[in-house]
Amino acid sequence: MSAITNAVLARLGNRYDQILELTPKVDHLLEQSEVARQIHSNYASTGFVKVDNVLPEEPLVELVSDLWPILSPIAQEVIMQQEPTPHGRLSDGARFRRVDPYCAPQPEKLTRLLAALGLTDFGFRLASKLTPLIRHIAGPVTFRRLYFYLYKEEDYLSVHDDRHVGARVDVQFPVTLGTIAGVRVLSDGLLRVHYDSPGSMNVLGPCVWHDVPPLLRGVSGIEPQRLNIGLRFT
Numbered sequence: 536m537s538a539i540t541n542a543v544l545a546r547l548g549n550r551y552d553q554i555l556e557l558t559p560k561v562d563h564l565l566e567q568s569e570v571a572r573q574i575h576s577n578y579a580s581t582g583f584v585k586v587d588n589v590l591p592e593e594p595l596v597e598l599v600s601d602l603w604p605i606l607s608p609i610a611q612e613v614i615m616q617q618e619p620t621p622h623g624r625l626s627d628g629a630r631f632r633r634v635d636p637y638c639a640p641q642p643e644k645l646t647r648l649l650a651a652l653g654l655t656d657f658g659f660r661l662a663s664k665l666t667p668l669i670r671h672i673a674g675p676v677t678f679r680r681l682y683f684y685l686y687k688e689e690d691y692l693s694v695h696d697d698r699h700v701g702a703r704v705d706v707q708f709p710v711t712l713g714t715i716a717g718v719r720v721l722s723d724g725l726l727r728v729h730y731d732s733p734g735s736m737n738v739l740g741p742c743v744w745h746d747v748p749p750l751l752r753g754v755s756g757i758e759p760q761r762l763n764i765g766l767r768f769t
């Protein structure tokens with residue numbers, strides 16, 4: 536793991552403050568009744584909506600660049616191997632990594648680390664700013680925890696609906712560096728792509744079919760990275 540010095544912690548702290556200070560659109564969105572109505576109706580029809588420009592792009596990309604080398608070595612690999620079923624289908628599959636105290640082998644240790652990095656506090660502050668908008672979109676939900684999914688080249692998540700997780704609402708800020716990526720969501724019988732754009736907010740409701748296509752190496756040849764910052768509401 537890269538050394539977490541006081542300088543690194545101070546830089547992270549500045550990034551959190553910048554992001555929270557420069558997140559003014561959230562309040563304005565609800566004041567624009569037509570925009571707010573459209574966002575709500577998109578979510579109501581498919582269980583998913585992408586809202587652009589919720590977080591400021593520049594400090595968010597800088598934060599992701601800072602967090603990747605810290606979170607990557609501690610992230611827990613999630614591998615679900617795909618196998619043919621007796622019904623002539625292929626079972627679900629996935630390969631990515633996650634940082635989430637709820638699923639970690641040593642939850643207390645990870646919780647302490649996320650707190651020391653200032654991420655726990657950042658998650659609460661961000662969630663409290665966003666809660667009026669999330670409730671407008673998805674109803675009376677409450678923030679529960681912050682988590683991270685990390686995807687590198689070839690990582691993917693096959694189509695699934697998270698039914699086993701119950702009535703959760705995931706609020707996600709995916710940032711992809713070095714390539715183009717996104718999430719696909721079932722809408723009118725097709726999986727439609729919603730490209731990652733830094734600062735955009737994906738709101739994914741319960742039991743919605745979705746997948747993350749494999750992360751491909753772009754023409755630049757840079758090692759692709761996708762960090763999905765998630766806020767879990769229930």
Ligand SMILES: [Fe+2]
Binds near residue numbers: 695696697745
């Ligand atoms: Fe999912």
